[in-house]
Amino acid sequence: MTRHEITDETLDRLNAWWRAANYLSVGQIYLLDNPLLREPLRRDHIKPRLLGHWGTTSGLNLIYAHLNRVIRERSLSTIYIAGPGHGGPGMVANAYLDGTYSEVYSGIDRSTDGLRKLFRQFSFPGGIPSHVAPETPGSIHEGGELGYSLSHAYGAAFDNPDLLVAAVVGDGEAETGPLATSWHSNKFLDPRSDGVVLPILHLNGYKIANPTVLARIPEGELLDLMRGYGHTPYLVSGGFDGEDPVEVHRRFASTLDDVLDHIAQIKADAVAGTLADRPAWPMIILRTPKGWTCPAVIDGHPAEDNWRSHQVPLADARDTEEHTRLLESWLRSYRPEELFDETGAAVEFVTALAPDGELRMSANPSANGGLLRRELSLPDFRDYAESVPSPGGSASEATRVLGRWLRDVIVRNPQNFRIFGPDETASNRLDAVFEVTDKQWNAETWPIDSDNHLARAGRVMEMLSEHQCQGWLEGYLLTGRHGVFNSYEAFIHIVDSMFNQHAKWLSSSRRIPWRRPIASLNYLLSSHVWRQDHNGLSHQDPGFIDLVMNKKADIVRVYLPFDANTLLSTYDHCLRSVDYVNVVVAGKQPAANWLTMEEAIEHCTRGLGILEWAGTERAGEEPDVVLAAAGDVPTLEMLAAASILRERIPSLRVRVVNVVDLMRLQSEGEHPHGLGDREYDAIFTTDRPVVFAYHGYPWLIHRLTYRRTGHENLHVRGYIEEGTTTTPFDMVMLNDLDRYHLVMDVIDRVPGLGATEANLRQDMQDARLRAREYTREHGEDIPEVAEWAWSGTSAGRFDDTGGDNV
């Protein structure tokens, strides 16, 4: 048999699989019992609450059946991404038919009882979600929010040269912004070292309650659009007006063969080196009726080929005899008696369409990426340490230092680590990576690009779309690889909702035994709020941390390393971790280094600590005040405040604390990183005022420390939405986070100081005024701030007493 002869028997098999998958899908939505209709359908066989989505499902099933055939014939390692993932019953049905489902859920076996359980558990309390979810074998793509199927698909395909990723876009997903730009991912795919994405635009006409845009533009426009996106569109349409599905199978099978031949040719040319230009990869436009094979008319309204079949077409299946009968005839239309034997197992004529073992799409290891994940080989970050002869005794651009380490991470891990970012990798000072790799780019390159590190293959992925960066990285991680997403801090909010979905995926997948841990999703947020003085208010937003903190404690981590060495130590930790989302906010501007690498490791291991050299406490006594800080700029201001206090109120016993790991502030019971109360109290005291300079919105620190004994004494400064285009120090002044204001806060908080230090308070107000006036006059920061450097003798007053204060 040559590939393009689709025999009638093959069509029969395709149709049988499709009927079986459709039957199992409808069964999941509606049936509690009587799974094979061995007796007439009664109302008590029907679920009391009918939840699920039928409209997209028969299309998803059709595609699955046909992919099975070509996978068998061509031994193509393939995963299936269901963009309209609300078609959960379909994906579960196919995983059940190919045997994977029973392998991972042994209670749901191939028997009548197994079928009963399969049906019952769907959208049922204690069962499985109504959408494609981590619980669904073969999926790396939650079916909640639409828009990310192609991004996930490309992420899965990168560095997987032998993988085919079939990505179905449907039910209006193509109208979303992230999907609309994700077509351009083909300009970032290397035909030789990456796999293939086959987009299948499933136009079934409707979304929830409306037609979809792409279903209602002239065919010429649609084809232009796909060509404009750089694809070769293949169009298959069928199933309308009662057309025999077998005819649709025939056309779709034949088209799929053409498409795969086309793909094979491109891959062969790429491997042979004869591929001159970016190929116009094939994509398929599949037009079938929405809800295809459900009753044509329900209650006098069209159901099949109409938006009304989007969810549960027979909403009253349990409540009215008419609907019960209609449901029964719908179910029987698939002729289950031909598809399942007397034991309830699907007959061999159906199951033989499934590929073997890991070629089954539901069992492909790439869809359970933890199986494939190999730990990164990490260079020793200590070798990249900045020399810090004394606190503040050297300066670095922290992210530039990190970039050198990341460069060597790339060298050691040439095929399973990538850096993603929206055109900001160099701006974020990670450009050392370009010594060893390039930005992957398969749009046109011109001679002038020769020094711009653009290449067919490279470890850095830059597209001006945070959505693509996030989606690509998610797909890359979920298929077992590692990566970093670097972005401006403010604009990471663009992917808030994607973060939510990924965090929820991790929350769920951690509870599923057969899902193996995947690498953490690592953010590196630079160009942060305090150094967006040049771009102004629109670029100033530290709120992503707050969003992250609303997710479950066991999957989120937030770090605010305050110099180069703490950043190195932090990131080494992040790249070793699994199943987390790590948010790291770090500076890119030249700034003082505070800790030697040895100190940084100890500090980061604890997650927070007393900067003994910066304080003025005496051994064995409680300090009068604790100055705490989290973040590089807040710590700088706090250290400057400590310096002023040291000079002006030498008798004041000041403790200075820095927090790198925000989660340490929480109680042990709330977060695995939470500090024990005794340890917390030993650092922050139980009754002394704590003035806390925080990187972001101040409320978060209150939230984290809410249960701590001394929290009533905590006074937090942070970003309060004041900003514009101005100077760095003006930014902290606008938000009352500057050193002078922090000193005033101390005066106001330490009992007695208000009376004795009125002069100092006035001096601080004068200093603020002077700084502001200078800035308004000269357009830059006043020298006493711009040139300020820490001048405390290394261990200062504290070591003089010879004690240990913790």
Added chain:
Amino acid sequence: MTRHEITDETLDRLNAWWRAANYLSVGQIYLLDNPLLREPLRRDHIKPRLLGHWGTTSGLNLIYAHLNRVIRERSLSTIYIAGPGHGGPGMVANAYLDGTYSEVYSGIDRSTDGLRKLFRQFSFPGGIPSHVAPETPGSIHEGGELGYSLSHAYGAAFDNPDLLVAAVVGDGEAETGPLATSWHSNKFLDPRSDGVVLPILHLNGYKIANPTVLARIPEGELLDLMRGYGHTPYLVSGGFDGEDPVEVHRRFASTLDDVLDHIAQIKADAVAGTLADRPAWPMIILRTPKGWTCPAVIDGHPAEDNWRSHQVPLADARDTEEHTRLLESWLRSYRPEELFDETGAAVEFVTALAPDGELRMSANPSANGGLLRRELSLPDFRDYAESVPSPGGSASEATRVLGRWLRDVIVRNPQNFRIFGPDETASNRLDAVFEVTDKQWNAETWPIDSDNHLARAGRVMEMLSEHQCQGWLEGYLLTGRHGVFNSYEAFIHIVDSMFNQHAKWLSSSRRIPWRRPIASLNYLLSSHVWRQDHNGLSHQDPGFIDLVMNKKADIVRVYLPFDANTLLSTYDHCLRSVDYVNVVVAGKQPAANWLTMEEAIEHCTRGLGILEWAGTERAGEEPDVVLAAAGDVPTLEMLAAASILRERIPSLRVRVVNVVDLMRLQSEGEHPHGLGDREYDAIFTTDRPVVFAYHGYPWLIHRLTYRRTGHENLHVRGYIEEGTTTTPFDMVMLNDLDRYHLVMDVIDRVPGLGATEANLRQDMQDARLRAREYTREHGEDIPEVAEWAWSGTSAGRFDDTGGDNV
């Protein structure tokens, strides 16, 4: 002169304006003084910090100049949206040249001194932002985050049939998701009753550090893409390899005439009713070099026509003599001596290109929408009240009730009010609006759509893209109209970053005297976390409220009406407000009504209040415990808990409080809605335990009440990221927000009850177990919960005592 004869003098004028605008742009970026180069440029004439973006600016200026010409010739009311709004100096320069700038900022007049101030203030502390911002006359579009220019443009065009909106897309914006789908907005524009959007894709080749995708695909693909988006592309390219700008002016002017003739023809056909199909509106692709007219080479690297000119090409202009000289020759290349007279005013040959009065794009009232805003004519919401014979004595779907009122808002305001939503207006039960209006839809309609309320013009805008809904609404509001965005609660996070930007715009614009207040941005979030039991975890996220709360108190409002009448009262308030973002979360499922309209008005006016009928306190005594709730489902659970306590511990004095306006919980000093401490204490007490059932993440309530006396006694239940596809009551149980758990919380919190009420505690645990088991068994909620109804006699125990407890 017929339109298409572009005389040499016209070309000279266009070029003169362009040179002047370019000169003023470069001057803003670099110069502190010597604005007209009347003396040789010295380093101290140059700003110490060079901030701004040159790369896009000369292109923006070119377009502005040419639009001026056609506006004059055709009297076209036009606004200009600069997608690459980081080209702030350009937009300021043009507003200065056409005179608007000096009108709104009288200190910046048309003199040498005015020029000096104009230059100095740019990106200077105390001056103006580096990007297009509210401070920029003529702008409705902040130049921070890229992606929303076309959405804003369409929003501005809706219901403005005589307005032309020129929208420039550039510097990689086209790669963002929101922009990529916003081209499809043309399927939602009515050629007759709406205005015209003219997209100008400005391909200058590069974004920050990379080529852009659309600049590096074959021209055929690019044209296909634009045709696929439904446009007729017009291509102009020029300025490369030293081409004389006058030749580019000639081609661009001629193309612009063709484009406007084409538009005029479409509009005429639309008005005449002879437009059969959706027109393929013109759009322009303009290719010019990035940074056009800056030095070709700087420090041996290409600058013009290269990504290196994106920001400030001569970074060392003040630091090296070579750069200073290069800057001077760059500035002099525009021949300022020909453009400005001895007083510093632009010469008439330049300024005469500007249209008159409000035809100037910088002075168009649509770009200062508050000038055009008319208050809505609102039907009396009391007329839509649900009858509530006793608390819980009737039931409604709250949003359905609101829909009836919105229907009549539409009737009374047929041209300045729209409802936006991603395909969910009916799902959110607002479908009464379809009695009087339609969904605006200009893609194909088919006979089967006859009952689906699709029409060429209508008040409801539905596209499956939250980005478009938000962007359209923002554009609509910023040009002086009113609207509502209804969405699923979880997926409103998709527009988090857009919300941030709009909130920042409002924060800034409120401080600018000449900006008039615009209508508030009103969210209606339904299908909320507690009733997404059917869709599962991915659809459960109440965190948008937390995001909103990080913005400045003077612009954000959050309401949680807990029944139909409180929702009506709340929304009436929202539609009357200006310059706010109002977030309203409301239920759409059938649920009990608690307050009569009279009570609802009083309750909403206060923002919170004691539900006297639900409590068991005695006059003149403090209650033993306060049960508080915010949100419809939490309030229901709290009332059920109160009912259990009433029956089981009749001696317990319980107060029940509901909060509609979350901001009332904050202190007066923190939010204008904040309750005074005395009033707060009178409701919540200073020392009694408060058990608070909250709609969202529990921390927010702690945050809001942090400064209140009794906050240590506050115990909050809310959403803790537990959920799946299950039943509604299982959802609250999973998150410990259920009535039984609330009763247990009371037992644990009220001193003494732990010992005396061990039986009740056990009963509650048993009830939870029973409910869970029943649900797992039957797939629906246990009847004792599902059928539970409030049974307290109307004013109950409380009124029996005849007193007043506040």
